[in-house]
Amino acid sequence: MHGDKEDCDSGYPQIERRKKLPDPVLREKGVSLWSLIKDNVGKDLTRVCLPVYFNEPISSLQKCFEDLEYSDLLDRAYKYGKEGNSLERILNVAAFAVSGYSSSEGRHCKPFNPLLGETFEADYPEKGVRFFSEKVSHHPTLIAFHCEGKGWKFWGDSNLRSKFSGRSIQLDPVGVLTLEFDDGETFQWSKVTTNIYNLILGQVYCDHHGLMQIRGNSQYSCKLKFKEQSIIERNPHQVHGFVEDHSGKKVATLFGKWDDSMYYVNGEVKGSGKPKVCCPSEATLLWKRNEPAPNPTRYNLTSFAITLNEITPGLQEKLPPTDSRLRPDQRHLESGEFDRANSEKQRLERRQRMSRKLQESGWKPRWFRKDGNGSYHYVGGYWEAREQANWDGCPDIFGEFNEETVDSSG
Ligand SMILES: CC(C)CCC[C@@H](C)[C@H]1CC[C@H]2[C@@H]3CC=C4C[C@@H](O)CC[C@]4(C)[C@H]3CC[C@]12C
Secondary structure, three states, rough: OOOOOOOOOOOOOOOOOOOOOOOOOOOOOOOOOHHHHHHOOOOOHHHHOOOOHEEEEEEHHHHHHHHOOOOHHHHHHHHOOOOOOOOHHHHHHHHHHHHHHHHOOOOOEEEEEOOOEEEEEEEEOOOEEEEEEEEEEEEOOEEEEEEEEEEEEEEEEEEEEEEEEOOOOEEEEOOOEEEEEEEEEEEEOOOEEEEEOOOOOOOOOEEEEEEEEEOOOOEEEEEEEOOOOOOOOOOOOEEEEEEOOOOOEEEEEEEOOOOOOOEEEEOOOOOOOOOOOOOOOOOOOEEOOOOOOOOOOOOOOOOHHHHHOOOOOHHHHHOOOOEEHOOOHHHHHHHOOOHHHHHHHHHHHHHOHHHHHHHHOOOOOOOEEEOOOOOOOOOHHHHHHHHOOOOEEEEOOOOOOOOHHHHHOO
């Protein structure tokens, strides 16, 4: 039976993490977004320099870890597979792949674009996971991550192709995500298209659409369709799909909403959206979104996201100088010191323009290597270096810029 959540959660230690962001020191001033982006039509969204007012106080490296909020689904998938229940395994993997989108609902700020060589570590023993990411290329903007859980590993790199189309910005993720269970079963999928709307008027929001194909190396695969929103749609954010066996036979139907919950029923149920023939009472719940944070600031972060930029007691001494938590403009934004955040952001962006030169002169990421297909793999050693507090070869990316910095990090 599904639903014995406690089995997966128990055994992990409890860690005290903050429940809210710090209160802003000052009130921020409003700026019109359109006045800033109108001159950038056709350019790459990731490279448009906006005042810090449009940023949320986390970097894309940290945002990448937001996709692991519901990592307990992978713990459960591992357990089911080990018991020989491959169908339950892929159902939980599919629910996990959808769950990562839930935190994007209600968000309208841009994460910080990390500096070349910037890193982020997340040691969450209470979830049984350890996550690490690095900005591995600035042209194009590329992030690689590697995550280890109890019974599984999850890795990939994220590159976004962005297109500005007057009414919206379309983001097409490039690259595959790989999930490998300790028993050798693997699953691979790619993320779907994201559109950002209302850049000119109204509140900015995003929506996701497209086909997600989860390919496994054994019995089953899964196809999920994220329905594109339409003006007449009264039921947005729908996801609907099937688990198929080798012969293409549909053995289970999945349905739900990416911002809320996912269910399944055995066998094939036709029709899109929530199938009429089965109300959730006949269906089994796979995943339900956590309650929203009790103190949503204007950033609308989830309770999980709120913990990402926190420097928990004793952590500062362990971090390498490249960790996102040490980025000064982001820290000032978090504490609501907008003017200081802005001037620091400008200083770092000026510095960052040197990155092209750096990359061209043979700069290599510290913790990831590119394979023949252009995807990045963790070379290992981060947590070991952390154990020994040995950060030799980690550049001071947030400090004052000088030629020496370029040489020593090359
Ligand atoms: C121009 C600025 C001010 C508007 C900012 C809009 C916000 C809504 C944008 C900026 C960057 C965007 C994120 C960039 C990358 C991804 C990964 C993708 O696989 C899922 C969507 C997700 C997580 C996007 C969600 C929407 C997002 C947070």
